[in-house]
Amino acid sequence: MRLSQYxxxxxxxVPKEAEIVSHRLMLRAxxxxxxxxxxxxxxxxxxxxxxxxxxxxxxxxxxxxAIQLLxxxxxxxDLWRESGRYDAYGKEMLRIEDRHxxxxxxxxxxxxxxxxxxxxxxxxxxxxxxxxxxxxxxxxDEIRPRFGTMRSREFLMKDAYSxxxxxxxxxxxxxxxxxxxxxxxxxxxxTAIPMRADTGPIGGDLSHEFIVLADTGESEVFCHKDLLEKxxxxxxxxxxxxLSPIIDDWTSLYAATxxxxxxxxxxxxxxxxxxxxxxxIEVGHIFYFGTKxxxxxxATVTGPDGKEITVHMGSYGIGPTRLVPAIIEAFHDDDGxxxxxxxxxxxxxxxxxxxxxxxxxxxxxxxxxxxxxAGIDMLYDDRDQGAGGKFATAxxxxxxxxxxxxxxxxxxxxxxxxHRQSGERETLxxxxxxxxxxGLIEPQRRTDI
RNA sequence: CGGAGUGUAGCUCAGCCUGGUAGAGCACUGGUUUUGGGAACCAGGGGUCCAAAGUUCGAAUCUUUGUACUCCGACCA
Numbered sequence: 001m002r003l004s005q006y007x008x009x010x011x012x013x014v015p016k017e018a019e020i021v022s023h024r025l026m027l028r029a030x031x032x033x034x035x036x037x038x039x040x041x042x043x044x045x046x047x048x049x050x051x052x053x054x055x056x057x058x059x060x061x062x063x064x065x066a067i068q069l070l071x072x073x074x075x076x077x078d079l080w081r082e083s084g085r086y087d088a089y090g091k092e093m094l095r096i097e098d099r100h101x102x103x104x105x106x107x108x109x110x111x112x113x114x115x116x117x118x119x120x121x122x123x124x125x126x127x128x129x130x131x132x133x134x135x136x137x138x139x140x141d142e143i144r145p146r147f148g149t150m151r152s153r154e155f156l157m158k159d160a161y162s163x164x165x166x167x168x169x170x171x172x173x174x175x176x177x178x179x180x181x182x183x184x185x186x187x188x189x190x191t192a193i194p195m196r197a198d199t200g201p202i203g204g205d206l207s208h209e210f211i212v213l214a215d216t217g218e219s220e221v222f223c224h225k226d227l228l229e230k231x232x233x234x235x236x237x238x239x240x241x242x243l244s245p246i247i248d249d250w251t252s253l254y255a256a257t258x259x260x261x262x263x264x265x266x267x268x269x270x271x272x273x274x275x276x277x278x279x280x281i282e283v284g285h286i287f288y289f290g291t292k293x294x295x296x297x298x299a300t301v302t303g304p305d306g307k308e309i310t311v312h313m314g315s316y317g318i319g320p321t322r323l324v325p326a327i328i329e330a331f332h333d334d335d336g337x338x339x340x341x342x343x344x345x346x347x348x349x350x351x352x353x354x355x356x357x358x359x360x361x362x363x364x365x366x367x368x369x370x371x372x373x374a375g376i377d378m379l380y381d382d383r384d385q386g387a388g389g390k391f392a393t394a395x396x397x398x399x400x401x402x403x404x405x406x407x408x409x410x411x412x413x414x415x416x417x418x419h420r421q422s423g424e425r426e427t428l429x430x431x432x433x434x435x436x437x438x439g440l441i442e443p444q445r446r447t448d449i
Numbered sequence: 450c451g452g453a454g455u456g457u458a459g460c461u462c463a464g465c466c467u468g469g470u471a472g473a474g475c476a477c478u479g480g481u482u483u484u485g486g487g488a489a490c491c492a493g494g495g496g497u498c499c500a501a502a503g504u505u506c507g508a509a510u511c512u513u514u515g516u517a518c519u520c521c522g523a524c525c526a
Contacts, residue, residue: 014460018519036517143450144522282526385484391487
């Protein structure tokens, strides 16, 4: 993408409404624009990151055996009356009336609707287990939206729903999501720790929150230090096999949020030097809730003995529009964002230092073409501007690698590569640049970790 | 929903106390010189001063009522 033809409204000043670093950087880097309290437009750069995050989520959900579909944002109140949540959910649910004065709502979650779909089509135990998910906008009328897209009212959520014959197999479904989540965060470069969690209004008796440690996080968390270093389940993990050893390994060490923490237990189970007490961002939440919805909504299948069985369910949420700021909270410095390659809006940026110079521009154009052809997701700063501004923009928007080429380099036949994360610079023959960049980026795409 | 604060150019803000007809920096447009870490100069465009009502000869400025947004607390992917 040529920057001269892109839409990248970067800001030099910090908009005053932004309090935390990720929000500031998302506004400055031209990723989002606030349209009203808790409502955001995703501008091209931000949207590109959001789509990369979404794609990773989809790949890992699919790998685990979940199946994608898409449900509407607007739901009929009838389903919610059936589950009993129409009244229970309270003011956080945005209620809408259509022209015929029928009650609708903008979905804050989809347990009711997916249960309705399930009960309509699935009749036999032979069709289980089943895990259906979608990635769709949700609306929760938060009392106080804040921190940009970290806590917005409209937000994107991947929500998966599992259906099983009994608790044992439902727990296996839960375990599959547990592993899929670990892998999802790892592919984005994040260390997310599963913690015992409160189940809230969704209900149920088995639940984990996945927490990324960050000073700006909204919850206080307590865990064993070794969890930060634990290896992630491999891509070849057999999701149809027994995942218990992995889950046991992860859950054997103490980890709990402030709602669930028991200080005496924490201190008894974790030696003082291994205690981590910190703030964290909740980037995912998984629940097993048994027949809480299947029972009132009559989601049943016929068992092998001809008897009706009420299915056991779980639900599993990840918010891509929260993950983006969470990643920024984890990866930034004073100059801007430092994207991990796997979610970077562009993998590398080529900076033409003297766009007014014909020779320099010809050399940059040629190199840009080669990098594109090599499959690198490239941004090309071909604007006719001072070098300082270009460096500042490249640093701000956090592209992992900067290829810097100007008249000086043309003369010596060399290009400079700056690593955004380490600040390290290397100079190499222009002809070697494509191979070098490919070699740097390829392993960091994390498609197979 | 309680408490606090802010709405003036695309962005950051000054002007308000003490009423007299709209400002700065950055950004933007044209031009000249520039070009290895946010360049310089010249010329220019851009504002229902959040809204309504009131006070006044006169309101960005004073009063009232709305409204939007932000921050602090209790709820949440």
